[in-house]
Amino acid sequence: MKLKVTDREGNKHELEGDSESTIMEILRDSGLEIEASCGGCCACATCHVYVDEKWLNKIPPIDDDEESMLDQAFDVRISSRLSCQISLSEELDGIELELAPE
Numbered sequence: 001m002k003l004k005v006t007d008r009e010g011n012k013h014e015l016e017g018d019s020e021s022t023i024m025e026i027l028r029d030s031g032l033e034i035e036a037s038c039g040g041c042c043a044c045a046t047c048h049v050y051v052d053e054k055w056l057n058k059i060p061p062i063d064d065d066e067e068s069m070l071d072q073a074f075d076v077r078i079s080s081r082l083s084c085q086i087s088l089s090e091e092l093d094g095i096e097l098e099l100a101p102e
């Protein structure tokens with residue numbers, strides 16, 4: 001499965017991943033600059049991404065823990081999500097997202 005990522009410089013990347021991985025893990029393992037300092041425990045908000053609007057209704061809804069972490073993130077938008085809280089799936093094959101500012 002693929003995901004299309006725009007980095008903070010505006011460069012586009014097409015990454016591959018499987019359903020064993022969260023989007024944060026795929027971003028991190030590809031070498032893109034994503035801090036993900038808590039390692040995916042929903043405790044840091046440094047894996048913040050903006051999900052392209054046309055994919056927003058396909059990803060699992062935000063839960064209370066993610067919402068409270070996002071409250072502490074910068075530059076939060078309607079499309080903001082924590083990438084460690086989204087696992088790749090067949091339904092999300094081709095998802096487009098952008099790295100949020102650090």
Ligand code: FES
Binds near residue numbers: 082084085
């Ligand atoms: S990696 Fe820390 S909240 Fe996602």
